[in-house]
Amino acid sequence: MILVLVETDANGAVEVSCETITFLRRLSAEGGGVPIDAVAIGELACSPEQLASQLASYGVRDVHHATGEAFASYGGAAWAAAVQGVRQATGAVVVSAAGTPRGMEVLAHVAARTGVAMAANVVAFEGLAPFTVTRQVVGGSALEEMVLDERPAVFTVAGHAVEALPAETPAAGNLVASSPEVGAADLVARVVSSEPPPPDLSGGLKSARVVVGAGRGAGSADGFGDLLELTELLDASLGVSRVVTSLGWRPHHEQVGQTGSRISPDLYVACGISGAIQHWAGCATAKTILAVNTDAEAPMVTKAHYAVIGDLHEVVPAINEEIRRRRSAG
Amino acid sequence: MVDVLVCVKRVVDSSGEVVLTDDGQSVDGRFAGYTMSNHEECAVELAVQIASATGGTATVATLGEPEAVEQLRAALAVGCTAATHVEADPAAFGPADVARELAAVVRAHEAEGRPHDLVLLGNDAADSGDFQVGIRLAYELGRPVVNGAALVEVEDDAVVARVKSPDGRETYRVSLPAVVTVLEGGVEPRYPTVPGRMKAKKVEIEQRTPAAEPRGSKRKRLLLPPPQPSDVQVLGKGADAAPAVVDLFEKLGVLR
Ligand SMILES: Cc1cc2nc3c(=O)[nH]c(=O)nc-3n(C[C@H](O)[C@H](O)[C@H](O)COP(=O)(O)OP(=O)(O)OC[C@H]3O[C@@H](n4cnc5c(N)ncnc54)[C@H](O)[C@@H]3O)c2cc1C
Numbered sequence: 054m055i056l057v058l059v060e061t062d063a064n065g066a067v068e069v070s071c072e073t074i075t076f077l078r079r080l081s082a083e084g085g086g087v088p089i090d091a092v093a094i095g096e097l098a099c100s101p102e103q104l105a106s107q108l109a110s111y112g113v114r115d116v117h118h119a120t121g122e123a124f125a126s127y128g129g130a131a132w133a134a135a136v137q138g139v140r141q142a143t144g145a146v147v148v149s150a151a152g153t154p155r156g157m158e159v160l161a162h163v164a165a166r167t168g169v170a171m172a173a174n175v176v177a178f179e180g181l182a183p184f185t186v187t188r189q190v191v192g193g194s195a196l197e198e199m200v201l202d203e204r205p206a207v208f209t210v211a212g213h214a215v216e217a218l219p220a221e222t223p224a225a226g227n228l229v230a231s232s233p234e235v236g237a238a239d240l241v242a243r244v245v246s247s248e249p250p251p252p253d254l255s256g257g258l259k260s261a262r263v264v265v266g267a268g269r270g271a272g273s274a275d276g277f278g279d280l281l282e283l284t285e286l287l288d289a290s291l292g293v294s295r296v297v298t299s300l301g302w303r304p305h306h307e308q309v310g311q312t313g314s315r316i317s318p319d320l321y322v323a324c325g326i327s328g329a330i331q332h333w334a335g336c337a338t339a340k341t342i343l344a345v346n347t348d349a350e351a352p353m354v355t356k357a358h359y360a361v362i363g364d365l366h367e368v369v370p371a372i373n374e375e376i377r378r379r380r381s382a383g
Numbered sequence: 384m385v386d387v388l389v390c391v392k393r394v395v396d397s398s399g400e401v402v403l404t405d406d407g408q409s410v411d412g413r414f415a416g417y418t419m420s421n422h423e424e425c426a427v428e429l430a431v432q433i434a435s436a437t438g439g440t441a442t443v444a445t446l447g448e449p450e451a452v453e454q455l456r457a458a459l460a461v462g463c464t465a466a467t468h469v470e471a472d473p474a475a476f477g478p479a480d481v482a483r484e485l486a487a488v489v490r491a492h493e494a495e496g497r498p499h500d501l502v503l504l505g506n507d508a509a510d511s512g513d514f515q516v517g518i519r520l521a522y523e524l525g526r527p528v529v530n531g532a533a534l535v536e537v538e539d540d541a542v543v544a545r546v547k548s549p550d551g552r553e554t555y556r557v558s559l560p561a562v563v564t565v566l567e568g569g570v571e572p573r574y575p576t577v578p579g580r581m582k583a584k585k586v587e588i589e590q591r592t593p594a595a596e597p598r599g600s601k602r603k604r605l606l607l608p609p610p611q612p613s614d615v616q617v618l619g620k621g622a623d624a625a626p627a628v629v630d631l632f633e634k635l636g637v638l639r
Contacts, residue, residue, distance in 0.1 A: 127553070129518070129530055154548075157507075158530045161515035165522040170477065170601050173507070173514045185603060190512050191410060194401040197511075198603040209514075242527040242557050249551040263637045269398070287637055296398050299421060305568055312421075312568050320637050329398070341635060343628065344615070355613035359631060363621035371622035375629045376638065 055081055055089045056145035056205075057113075058136055058159055063098040065107040066091075069151035071217035073210040074111045076175075077149055078220060081112070083181055088114040089224070092139045092231070094132050095124035101228055109226020110219045115143075116228050123235035127155075128243035131235050133162030138233030145205060146182075152209040160207050169203040174211040192311075193330030258307065263289035264318045266309060266336070267297060270325015270346065270365050274302040279369040280324060286376045292316060292336075294326045310335035324365040328353025345369065385439040385537050385559070388492070388499035389430035390485050390520075391423040391458060392473070393451040394510040407604040409474055410510060419454045422505030424572040426565035429535045430503050431462035431573075437537055440464055442492070442499065446484050447473045452588060459583035460575035467492075467589040476593075477600035478511075482519030487594040489524060500559040501542055506531045506566040511600070517564035528562040529555045533569025545569070 055077050059070040066074075074089065081087045091113045093104060105116040119135035136159060140148055148163055150156030152174045164171035174189040176196070183202030189211050190197045201208065258264065265284040271277055277291075284291045292309040293302070309316055311331040321339035326332060328344070328351055336342070344357035345365050354360045361368050395401075395412035402411040419427075427443065434441035443458035445451045446469040455466040469484050476484070489499055502524075504517040521528030532544035537559070544555045544563050575583070618627040632638045 129528070154531050157514040158518070161518040161530075164515060165479075165482075165519045168479075170479070171513070171515055172601075173512055187606075188512075190605065191395075191397045191401055191510055192512065193608075194397055195403065195410065196606045196608055198606065200601045200603060202601070238525075238527075242529050242555055242561070244546075244553040245556045247548070247551055247553045250547075287632070288639055289637075295421070299424075301571070301574070305571065308568075312566065320632075320635055327399070343618075343631065349617075352611075354615060355611060357615050359628075360615045360617050361619055361621075361624040361628060362617060363624065367622045368624060368628075371625035372628050375625040376632070379629060379638075 054143050054145045055087055055147040055149065056136070056140055056143060057089060057091050058132075058148075058150035058156060059091045059093050059104075059108065060151065060153060060155060061093055061097050061099055061104060065099045065104050067151075068217055069153060069212050071111055072213065072215055073149060073151045074108070074113060075218050076210045076215045077147070078112050080147065080178060090115045090117060090139070090143055090145065092117045092119060092136055094119045094135050095127070096120070105226040105228040110223045112220030112222070112224045113226055114224045116226060117231040118228060119231045119233050121232050121235070123240060126244040128240060129158040129162050130239035130242060132159045133166060134235040134239045135231070135233045136163050137166060139231055140205060142231075148205045148207045150209050152211045156209045160209055164207040167205065167207070169205060169207055170201065172199050172201060172208040175208045176211050176214040189330075258290040258292055258309070258314050259316055261290035261316065261318050263287045263320045264292045264309070264316050264322070264336075264339070265289045266292045266294070266321055266323040266326050267303075268294035268324070268326030268332075269296040271297065271302065272366070276366070277303070279366065279373060282373050283322070283369055286373060287322075289322075292321075294332050323353050323357065324369060326353050327351050328356055385433055385437040385500050386497065387430040387433050387439065387441045388444055388489060388502045389423070389426050389441060389458065389463065390444050390502065390504045390516075391419045391427065391454050392445060392505070392508045392510075393417050393447045393454045394420055394508060397509060401607065403605050403607065407606065408602070409605065417450070417453065419457060420505045420509040421567045422507065422565055425567045425570050426503040426505055427458045427461060427463065428570045428572040429565060432570070433501065433535065433537050435462070439500075442467065444485060444488050445469070446471055446476060446481050446593070455588055456583045457575070459586050460579040461573050462579070464586070465589070466586060467591060469591045469593055471593045471597075475599060476597045478513040478515045479519055480595075480597040480599070482516050482523050483595060484593050485516070485520050486523035488591065491591070498560070501537070502526075502562045503535065504562070504564050506564045517562055521562040524560075524562065526560050526562050527557045528564070529557060530564045531566045532563050533566055535563050535565065
């Protein structure tokens, strides 16, 4: 049996959890139709019945809903105890979750408690018992083939490894109540308070219609003059890569990416940014991307809709000049 | 007085192009150079801040090849005052092995009368991205663990860790001793000063050998992802492309 931890919001299972189940269905099919069960923990923002019927359409047999005081607020160890409880009760040989911070955390606890390996950010698998997984390493710039030969096989599935698709034949989606035992030690590290996100200090970066992006290609803290002018001419926000914030050229709140802001502007002008996967994670939903880069092979260029190949210190001033020229002419 | 141990890893600087070694077993750092993971730079910064706020100490530890001493010196240069190097080929050590060796360091220091109340690590390493060493270390030591903290402070005998979550900011308060893994973004790591670097050179680094044989990482090999098909439209080269770019801006309606 395959067990998957699902994360939920008011609409039911979140997209990445549905992707994970879609991924696991292939594993299940390889194994001759091994059932997939899901576990959801704590008080849910959606109705458990609605979740069960949604997961049924994704091919989930039983949805174990773990409730109790232990889950009143989130704690990695307590959640892992709940997953463990269901795993033991069902005899699952695979335990999986989406590669979100929570998915990674809970599964790492599960792996540590059971003394087995964990593979993070899996994108593919091959063979069965034991099987080899392919997972993202070096922030997605490289892949690792790793053998999972212990039981349970514990792994998280990278976001967008597959597209979330309902199953051809839905499964039962039975709602099963679960009240797992959680030891006192597992309740020590729990969220004691939570606050809404602090006010957005990024100058509207997250909601900007146009973002001018700058990476290492800017060259130095003083290399932003033309980029800032373009930002102003386009009434845009400035977004930068992590190299830029790590070098102290610009403040962290301007960072776009996995550990920065996620942006979805109509236009992203990415200047001197290589387009590493962690940066891409923050700008992939931009409607149009224009890359300005000296390297025609840079991932940002090959993934962009439009590109200019050249030194941003020549290209950007020329763009600024052209905008000013047309404005004064028009 | 809080005595912090911060654990760091020597990794290839992967901000540029990633090149693999011929045997496909690791990332080739001969040209890119080496660094410490960004999360760990923040963990070092937090360790130094906590030590200074509480009149305690910040010790840095690593498991790695002889050259990993460079990363220890980098942490010493920004305020750690002691360092431990478990010399080993990191490729042979999986996350469970590393956690066990770090636990051995904590226990050895404890036996020498210098216990670490708080252990900080990076949330995940920039190269292997295993997301589990800190959690496994906590189980080895029988201590609570908070994961992915951006800010870590000590108040009385407890560590207060703030974690960014999709819905906002979550706070944990856990009595010491504890383990916390750090995600970059909460603090800006400081740069070493010249006196800091000079001082770091003089610190004697404690050398240890692994306490047990590693079980390994279960790695078969590394590969590079296949190149993605591109349908980019190149508007031109250099400054000459400016009119085409501004035409595009007009077409998209972003020029006001
Ligand atoms: C766990 C983790 C989380 C991360 N989170 C983030 C994140 O949130 N955001 C983020 O951005 N990164 C993040 N990174 C870092 C990411 O992997 C890259 O290192 C980073 O995005 C690279 O920044 P860059 O493109 O500016 O620099 P580089 O990779 O050095 O690329 C510079 C680019 O500029 C081009 N260039 C150079 N000079 C010029 C010039 N004069 N004109 C035009 N082009 C020029 C080069 O051809 C190259 O393509 C993370 C990494 C890890 C491991």
